[in-house]
Amino acid sequence: MSTQKSTTKDIPENETQENAPMSHSEILREQVSEALDIYKKTNSSILISSFSAGLEIGFSFILICVMTAFFADDTSSSTVWKINALVYPVGFILVVLGKSMLFTEQTSLLTLPVLNKKSKITDLFRLWSLVIVGNISGGIIISLLAVWVGPKLGVFGLDTVIRISEHVLKPDLLVILVSAVLAGWLMGLLSWLLTSSDSTISRILVIFIITAVIGAVGLHHSIVGNIEVFSGLITSDQITIIDYLSFQITAIIGNAIGGVVFVALLKYKAFAYDSGTI
Structure with a gap:
């Protein structure tokens, strides 16, 4: 009795569904579910x-310092900042794959459960x-540690820290x-894209692409920027506490606007009605 070539009809329905890419509404459901799990965590758990x-x-900052010091003498300043974009994603990869909470x-x-009326503002x-x-x-x-250990190891000096700040x-x-x-x-999009990524390699690639863009363009990230500017505050007489606080408040507000308005609100409005459960 001759055997027939297998076709997609031979594959169980649940298997084909598993291999199919997630729809917009499925990603949104997953994001809301993930967010609700965070809302259930204790304050101490979130803080830790x-x-x-x-x-x-902070490992992104340490690597930026190392690369800046290494290339500073032989490479133009603008080129150094672009080279730094290649190491900028390292800290983000550690944070995201390690499931730590980054603002x-x-x-x-x-924001999604608030838009969905499942949580309070x-x-x-x-x-x-x-x-x-x-x-x-x-x-x-990590800033205090980096500023101390970098010069001790001879991989970068305080002049590099000040230059970056x-x-x-x-x-x-x-x-x-x-x-x-x-x-x-971009960071809001990162969260969205990671939900649709189904392997560690693809997740690393997504993290690298998004955060390398931030590094290459020189966009201001409130948490990495906190380390960069605070390091300058404790090493330079030219950087004041007012400079630090002004930067930090401005960067946090800007990051929040970008994530809430251009990702959470737009994604929710665009795709919430595709799902009967949201």
Whole structure:
């Protein structure tokens, strides 16, 4: 009896569904479900996770310092910043794959249950506050460690730290705000794209592409920027606490606007009605 070539008809329906890409409504359902799980976490759990993210994202800063110091003498300044875009994603990969809570990644995600009327806006602000405090606290600790250990190891000096900090602070606050909006937009998209990624390799690639764009364009990220500017604050007489606070507040507001308006709100309005469960 001759055998016939297998066709898609021979594949069980559930298997074909598993292999099919997720629809917009399925991604939205998954995002809302993931966000609701975060709302159920305790305050201490969120603080610890976000503190861990603040520490881990610091490896991007350390690598930027190392690369800047290495290429500074033989490469133009503009080229150095583009080279840094290749190492900028490292900290983000550690944070995202390690499931730590980063403010800019969570901004749009945590807004979805509020839009969906499954959570209150007061709870959203509570979570945002916890994540920001944890991220900034972790960033300050890794900043202090980096500023101490870099010169001790001879991989970069304080002049490199100051140079990076001044580069971040160079634009005026309006430019930083708009830049931060774009960075928050991209980070919100990162969360959305990761939900539709089904393997570790694809997730790493998505993280690398999104964050390398942020690094190459020089967009302002409030959590990495916190480490960069705070490091300058403790090493340079030219950078004041007012410079640090002005930058930090502006970058946080910009990142939040980008994630909420251009990702959470638009994605929700565009795709919520595709699903009968949302």
